[in-house]
Amino acid sequence: MKLKGKVKFVNKDKNLFFATLRKRVDTYFSENNLSKSGNGNLLVKSIVLLLLYLVPFAGMLAFTPSLGISLALWFVMGIGVAGVAMSVMHDANHGAFSKNKTVNYLMAHSVNLLGASAFNWKLQHNILHHTYTNVVEMDEDIDDIVFMRFSPHTKVKFYHKIQWAYAFMFYGLLTLYWVILKDFVQFFHYIRNGVNANSKAKNQVAFAKIVAFKVLYFFSILVAPTLLFGIPFWEVVLGFLLMHFVAGIILSTVFQLAHTVEGTSHPLPSEAGTIENDWAIHQLNTTANFSRKSRLLSWYVGGLNFQVEHHLFPRISHVHYPAIADIVKNTAAEYGIPYLESETLVQAVRSHLATLHRFGRLQLPRLSEVLA
Numbered sequence: 001m002k003l004k005g006k007v008k009f010v011n012k013d014k015n016l017f018f019a020t021l022r023k024r025v026d027t028y029f030s031e032n033n034l035s036k037s038g039n040g041n042l043l044v045k046s047i048v049l050l051l052l053y054l055v056p057f058a059g060m061l062a063f064t065p066s067l068g069i070s071l072a073l074w075f076v077m078g079i080g081v082a083g084v085a086m087s088v089m090h091d092a093n094h095g096a097f098s099k100n101k102t103v104n105y106l107m108a109h110s111v112n113l114l115g116a117s118a119f120n121w122k123l124q125h126n127i128l129h130h131t132y133t134n135v136v137e138m139d140e141d142i143d144d145i146v147f148m149r150f151s152p153h154t155k156v157k158f159y160h161k162i163q164w165a166y167a168f169m170f171y172g173l174l175t176l177y178w179v180i181l182k183d184f185v186q187f188f189h190y191i192r193n194g195v196n197a198n199s200k201a202k203n204q205v206a207f208a209k210i211v212a213f214k215v216l217y218f219f220s221i222l223v224a225p226t227l228l229f230g231i232p233f234w235e236v237v238l239g240f241l242l243m244h245f246v247a248g249i250i251l252s253t254v255f256q257l258a259h260t261v262e263g264t265s266h267p268l269p270s271e272a273g274t275i276e277n278d279w280a281i282h283q284l285n286t287t288a289n290f291s292r293k294s295r296l297l298s299w300y301v302g303g304l305n306f307q308v309e310h311h312l313f314p315r316i317s318h319v320h321y322p323a324i325a326d327i328v329k330n331t332a333a334e335y336g337i338p339y340l341e342s343e344t345l346v347q348a349v350r351s352h353l354a355t356l357h358r359f360g361r362l363q364l365p366r367l368s369e370v371l372a
């Protein structure tokens with residue numbers, strides 16, 4: 001499939017929602033003399049989350065504790081992995097961590113410390129997901145993957161009927177697949193389909209960096225503990241798998257709660273490649289918030305429970321989302337646009353499971369029904 005930018009959003013009704021909202025949000029920042037980038041609180045949080053990932057590992061190497069304690073430390077590292085991905089590299093890759101481009105570049109590459117590639121992340125997330133949210137075959141976040149179906153417009157398989165029951169076990173494999181294989185698959189896929197439009201020379205350098213970071217990551221986290229510190233290799237592998245299982249469940253669940261829940265839409269482009277909707281309204285139709293009032297959850301997930309605000313203003317740091325959420329919600333109400341949200345995390349998870357159950361049984365309409 002070639003570059004998906006052929007699909008366009010057409011604001012046929014000339015809706016002024018986003019222009020009005022953007023003006024009001026800009027006014028909030030100017031009146032309060034605030035930068036839209038991260039602040040000191042984000043810097044402190046980034047340090048805490050990076051230490052949550054690095055300190056347990058250093059402790060294992062320094063003290064070589066028993067297997068039980070080691071696994072507990074790997075578990076904590078998994079929480080740190082997810083936290084760094086959600087709160088640090090996510091803002092940085094959107095250019096929202098700091099006003100300084102160099103700082104954004106460096107913090108964006110914190111994902112490389114986790115074994116993944118910042119290069120591919122920007123292409124998948126910033127370009128495909130944020131532009132074409134919930135549009136099948138364009139937003140890779142809703143692509144059918146092995147045993148999971150995330151869109152009502154793809155073929156139903158018999159095992160999808162119970163996908164709601166095994167979903168979280170599958171989610172636990174996300175980051176493991178990411179660090180081992182996904183980056184390589186995506187790299188060549190994006191060249192073929194035109195999403196990666198860089199020159200051959202630039203791509204050769206980018207690929208070399210991906211390989212180098214992978215080698216360094218796997219040596220540091222899998223080989224060095226055994227080779228240099230004498231920890232049994234099977235214990236290291238067991239802990240490594242536990243860490244990624246924990247991180248995978250957290251990351252997958254948080255991202256799925258934003259788009260694969262009851263109430264979100266999955267529009268299809270016309271044959272001419274257009275979606276007759278304002279892009280900003282499309283974001284509200286396909287995105288949901290959850291547990292906005294939980295300060296602890298908001299702190300840990302990097303504001304990803306404010307996905308509506310994030311999709312409308314991805315270059316604003318997540319530390320500002322609680323403050324602008326009411327502006328977004330009230331403006332949406334003025335224009336008669338639904339503002340989707342679940343009040344609690346539990347409600348959001350239930351909504352996600354209900355959606356997976358529905359998608360597992362939803363059949364594609366017959367051609368005669370479409371043409372009727």
